[in-house]
Amino acid sequence: MKNYLYSLRFLFSIHIAGLLLLSLFRLILFFRGTANLGDESGEYLLQSEAFLRGLWFDNVVACYILLLPLAVASISAWFGYYGARLYRGLTIFMGIMYGITFAISASDIPYFEYFFKHLNASIFNWMGYGETTLKMMFGEPAYRWPIFFFVVAVAIFSVFLRRMRKLTVAFF
Numbered sequence: 001m002k003n004y005l006y007s008l009r010f011l012f013s014i015h016i017a018g019l020l021l022l023s024l025f026r027l028i029l030f031f032r033g034t035a036n037l038g039d040e041s042g043e044y045l046l047q048s049e050a051f052l053r054g055l056w057f058d059n060v061v062a063c064y065i066l067l068l069p070l071a072v073a074s075i076s077a078w079f080g081y082y083g084a085r086l087y088r089g090l091t092i093f094m095g096i097m098y099g100i101t102f103a104i105s106a107s108d109i110p111y112f113e114y115f116f117k118h119l120n121a122s123i124f125n126w127m128g129y130g131e132t133t134l135k136m137m138f139g140e141p142a143y144r145w146p147i148f149f150f151v152v153a154v155a156i157f158s159v160f161l162r163r164m165r166k167l168t169v170a171f172f
Contacts, residue, residue, distance in 0.1 A: 004077040010168040022058040025105035065097040106150035
């Protein structure tokens, strides 16, 4: 049971770190979009409620990411397996999934600035124009900051994942 609690601590720590970085993307989006605020600019209670709803939404996404690793860790605990390969696999899976989530959050910043709405399924209309889309993304200087934030977030998260994996495996 004690080993299973270490597994849960490992997963919960990654979950919290992911939520913190997703909240950081929300703050960046907020501060870059303050010019779009009208009468709501002074209503801190309304802004706090919006951030709380954003955290709730991010938590839902993070829970979907956590579902498979939690199931795998629980099944492994049932069979008494706590090997380094298990945590390496969980780390890779969560790193990839959160990396995709961070990419979507970073992409939402310039998308929202341009269209004044969040990313939705309409972005799939641009999939046929890959070269044009890449030129728009990397040719526009205003888009470099979100890309930079994405790279920094992935780097920080990768270091955190590696450290958490080493700490957890050291207990076994």
